[in-house]
Amino acid sequence: MYETEEPTVVDEVMLQLAVEEQGPQGQAGLIAKEEGIELKDVLHLRLDYRHILKIDHLWQFTSLTKLQLDNNIIEKITGLDCLVNLVWLDLSFNHIEKIEGLDALVKLEDLSLSNNTISIIENMDTLGKLHVFSICNNNLSQLDNVIYLRKFTNLRALNLAGNSLATEECYQEFIAAYLPELAYLDFRLLSEETREKALAKYQYALEKLIHDETLALKAIETELKGGGDTEAQGSLCGVPEWPTAV
Structure with a gap:
């Protein structure tokens, strides 16, 4: 080696x-x-x-x-x-x-x-x-x-x-x-041209991802404030890595 x-x-x-x-x-x-x-x-x-x-x-x-x-x-x-x-x-x-x-x-x-x-x-x-x-x-x-x-x-x-x-x-x-x-x-x-094709092809997948990311960030904000938002916290299961970006 x-x-x-x-x-x-x-x-x-x-x-x-x-x-x-x-x-x-x-x-x-x-x-x-x-x-x-x-x-x-x-x-x-x-x-x-x-x-x-x-x-x-x-x-x-x-x-x-x-x-x-x-x-x-x-x-x-x-x-x-x-x-x-x-x-x-x-x-x-x-x-x-x-x-x-x-x-x-x-x-x-x-x-x-x-x-x-x-x-x-x-x-x-x-x-x-x-x-x-x-x-x-x-x-x-x-x-x-x-x-x-x-x-x-x-x-x-x-x-x-x-x-x-x-x-x-x-x-x-x-x-x-x-x-x-x-x-x-x-x-x-x-x-x-590549960007336009990309947005058209992945539009719906991106919309869902952005929605999940937003909920995940809200869940963290709620947790930091000491509260508990059931819907937002539950959404973390769909994007397990994103909360670490904050």
């Missing part, structure tokens, strides 16, 4: 070397090395092509906004809880099977999970600012799973190419209908 190269773990030595390599160069680099680079001040960090199996030791990078971990052998998304200022994260070309460990990344806008072995889009509820999401070349097979992304109202670009769901005849129209705010699908602008 790991060919001939020994798997590695992100440790303090790797991080210090990476920061020095990617920091100021020349005379400025020598001065920075002598004075010491504060890891809490580092904004960008590139850890690609290092045969990393496990993410660790990132707790000091509290100001980090961009993290590149692509082309490794990472199997599980962990160790990111302290990166609360992260805006851009690349975990493409790894061995990740499940989306998880992203709850603390509330400022994340650009996420790449392409070329992994993920079969379900899930566990992303806190990523309310997500703008670009690439999950091409994975094992996504259920087109209905894309409805989960409706909660991300800032999402404008989505890449699903290379998944079996993208071979469905109604693929583009389905995405255009259920994600009306989306501008780009698989690096191509969604045309007005």
Whole structure:
């Protein structure tokens, strides 16, 4: 599985070397090395092509906004809880099977999970600012799973190419209908013609979904106020995931 190269773990030595390599160069680099680079001040960090199996030791990078971990052998998304200022994260070309460990990344806008072995889009509820999401070349097979992304109202670009769901005849129209705010699908602008066909084809299904979503949100508002609306609470059975969007 790991060919001939020994798997590695992100440790303090790797991080210090990476920061020095990617920091100021020349005379400025020598001065920075002598004075010491504060890891809490580092904004960008590139850890690609290092045969990393496990993410660790990132707790000091509290100001980090961009993290590149692509082309490794990472199997599980962990160790990111302290990166609360992260805006851009690349975990493409790894061995990740499940989306998880992203709850603390509330400022994340650009996420790449392409070329992994993920079969379900899930566990992303806190990523309310997500703008670009690439999950091409994975094992996504259920087109209905894309409805989960409706909660991300800032999402404008989505890449699903290379998944079996993208071979469905109604693929583009389905995405255009259920994600009306989306501008780009698989690096191509969604045309007005596609949007019109999508709305016509899925009009009734969308009306029902929107009705159920509205009832679900009302149920949560009622619960937060300490009341109980029987009809609204009962509607949650039809949309079990939507309440987590609030």
